[in-house]
Amino acid sequence: MRSTIPALALLLGLSACDQQATDSTRPQQAQAPTSVETSAATLQTFEQLREQFVNELWQLFPSWAVREGYYKVADQLQVPDDAYRQRVLDFATTYSRKFANLDSSRLDANASSDLALIQNFLSRIQWQLKTFKSYQWNPADYNVSHAFALILNTDYAPLDERLRTFSKRMAKVPAYYDAAEKSLRTPASPQLVLAVEQNEGALSVFGEELKQKLAQSGLSDDEKKEFTQRLQDARQAIEEYVTFLQTKHTDLEKTQKYKDFRIGEKLYEEKFKYDIQIGMTAKELYERALEEKAKLHEKMAELADKLWPKYFPEKQQPQDKLDRISAVLEKLSEHHATKETFKAEVEKQIPELAAFVTEHDLLTLDEDKPLVVRTTPPYMRGFAVASINAPGPYDKDANTYYNVMPIEDFPDDRAESLLREYNSYLMQILNIHEAIPGHYTQLVYANKSPSLIKSILGNGAMIEGWAVYTERMMLEAGYGDFSPELWLMYYKWNLRTVTNTILDYEIQVKGIDEERAMELMVRDAFQQQAEAMGKWRRATLSQVQLTSYFAGYADILALREEMKQKLGEKFNLKEFHEKFLSYGNSPVPVIRELMLAELDGQ
Template sequence: MRSGSSSAPVICSGISTGYCAAVDEFLKWYFSDRPVIASMLGADGYDHTLGDFSAEAWTARARETEAWLERLSVTEPSTLDDELDRDLVVSQLRGAVALESWPEWRREPAAYLNPIFGSLFTPFQQRLKPEAELVDAAIARLAEVPAVLAACRANLDPDLAAPLLVQRALGQARTGRRFLTETVPGMVADEAARARLAEAAKPAGHAFDELVTFLEGFECGGTWRMGERLYSTLLREREMLGYGAPELHEKGKAAWAELDGRMREVARGLNGTTDWRAAMESLMDDHPPTLADMRAEYEAETRRAQEFVRDRDLVTFPEGEECLVLPSAEYNRPIVAVAHYLAPPPLTSSRTGVFFVPYTPDGFTDEQVRQRLRTNCRAQMPSIAVHEAYPGHHWHLSHMAGNPRTVRKVFRTPYFTEGWALYVEKVLHEEGYFDTPATELAHLDCRIFRAARMVVDTALHCDDMTIEQAEEFMSTKASLSPGTAQGEVSRYCAWPTQAPSYLTGAIEIDRIRQSYAGSPKEFHDLIAGSGGMPLGLAEKAVTGASASPS
């Protein structure tokens, strides 16, 4: 068993007494209402249930969220750290209240599927408790799967649910039976426990079959487009940026144009022309021959990045950190076409994370597999390993887990976490890690890809671009194959505001760094260790004074 046993979180460590009571009560409510999130964070006592997914539970949660927002908004902390904690929670609550007009539980099956898949796979992946305890918890959760999927069928509103999101979830649901009856039991070493788990999974597998049949016949006419008003509200209220969707769109266009110019210069050294797309197409032909080889090469690159960061003394490494490099989970393969990361549960002592290499789903043709390999070519691997592992997500989230403020471990935004991972790609470029024209161009390609995301995500959700136009944009303005571009755009439709977080956050973190007087290592340890807060709060944590992102 890997190190990192769970323990009850110290909710108010370091927090002043008056404020502590409110934070303590809030987090207890938050955990009890969202047991899957609580257990994924490493909180004890929540791993035997999936929670209540009935319509009554969703509506009660919305009312209680509004009440907590009202209560915490008027709380007066006495220290800067207390103020940062309060403002972090309030930003998340404001986002949740805004999203009540866009209820995911009535719009998309993912609100029901993701907790099931994640809660049954992740504990066996992380193995923070004895196997027998993991099996008992999984069996308890499996017993609740039929009720959760029945709630999904009952709650989906045909006037709100979007066909695109239903079809996306259908691909996931079709993996459900095999995932529950074969994949999860296959992770259990003890033969008797494995058989017991597989037997308990049969009713859940049948419930997934019923959901697949239901979704195949479900007719709906809702939209996945969020609209400019709500999109901008989330940017301002939840992300605490000083601008909305139109301004973000223009920032993306400007960043793309600037990067395009730089890439033209680098491409000239590769193919004698300024056609960087042609240069990237050529580089993409140099890729690992198989998915297994891709995983092995990513692992080697991850170790190289780790040693480079250590040799340059860019960050302080947390004691006991470990980054595993593994194939992506079967249930994620139909919906995630890129590398991704699973953090160590921050409310435990574990510092083991997983860099998931993007395997293709079963049934992909040889050509589809080849295209996936091309978009993980050898020139791109250094940037991706830096982003996912060192000193990107793995280092950041392992380091952040040492922060004594529980609230900082529970709530984080991709505008910091993804921004951080892209920011450190630029740092390592400055340090000479991308030491060939090929890896430098691929580094810039990873960055211009994020600029393209800013343009496309805002345009899609503000009704300025069709799906087909978005796919064409991503395959011509970044070096994505048509198949990968299609998967990317599907993700943007399902997860509005997330795709722009990478470059937006990277630009803001870089701006904060320019005004910091200490060493790069001191800056990195301080801002990354403060958590994964909205950028305005992260800046306040660094400077100790109010400041607004530009």
């Protein structure tokens, strides 16, 4: 495993020989700075530059700032036109140059890793704007609703103050969507459909609940009048954008001249490098996933053979191992919640997981950080069955939301398929992944990290990898009493993680079609039809992100084994977990370097 911390060229000639006059009558020359002094000076320069970088970052990206709990810029809304993109590009190139002038060898491990994350982020921005250019073909990039919803529903300030912020921000919504329409050229079809759905959902943020809060507020009559006009203009802008997209969709359907949602090998490898940061190529990870898939099939076949007499005492086993595995999984999948009780069952399991983690001393949990299970808001639907929205480091005490898709609203056949997928066994793995000790727990720890950079420049492979790692860790610790049924379902879930990597690479690089993708998920990975259809859609909407689960998980597992070997009897699982999480959302190779550096120091 290679470190992601770059070795920068020495650009500052700060060392000098220590020369003193031998003649006592001659004035003594000033002593050159020692290495300790130059390191301190470099660190101070870096810290000042890092602070400037963060301050300018939030001025450029106020919507992102709001998501991180930084509300000083909440009344601002960036208008995504050419001038704005040039400002972002200038920011990235200027700070790339400034940070490149620092000698990372004179920084401590924490500062050096911060520098590496910043440099990757700045390089990624330049690549996005100059090469990837999703702003020209992904209309789902344009949606104002999330930050508005946070301003409205987060009690960071009195309601009247938040409504005034909301109003000022809302004044720019028409210009925002006008710029979006002008920025788009030929969209990709899946992104076009998603953009229509989510922007139609965005109207709910600007609906009746908002009007009621305005009516009950202490705003003056003039303020309410201005707010109401801006609200009308904002809704009209969103509706016109939706109509614009629908018209474009109709026109492109006739000619089938959509932009291909597949980005190809070159762009995929470049995006993988910036997004995943694990020290291997996308192709190498793909090949590793193929090997892991074969191993999981063998483990699942062994468990299916063990369970077969229990569930099919009068039936002969099929010769094909995939058929045997599938039959047992289908039988176990009959145990599931109803579509009306699914969300309640999710909520019910959270305290049970917390109790297990505490009882088995796996992690220290912060009971004061609220977790709210809710139905996925309309403007966020169409991407995943479940997800987490966590507060950022500037507003650590705000709610974390566990979003659950409204399965109760689905047709019976689709609901039944999803419920069989997220059956009573897999629901437990899902809750471990999304909540405790997965995403929710990890993001609470991330907000406590002393490094703001490591929290805000989060690495998706570490975040998703941790959630996947905890699934296995919990079962290894005895969750589920080592039930072979739960372990078989866990392997199915873990196979999904591995298949995500295979699926994403084969769609985006190898160009497989929907039929082959469905075969891969349903036949080879035992997924229900509804889940597989949803994943196909997701894989057409994003690139690389689906590889983050396996990439991060494999690295974390390898790091745990490495630390076990180095520490021997001194290894403590809880200490490993808490030390690992203390570094925020850093890439796993960066965390490895920091943990090894600390171990060497001890």
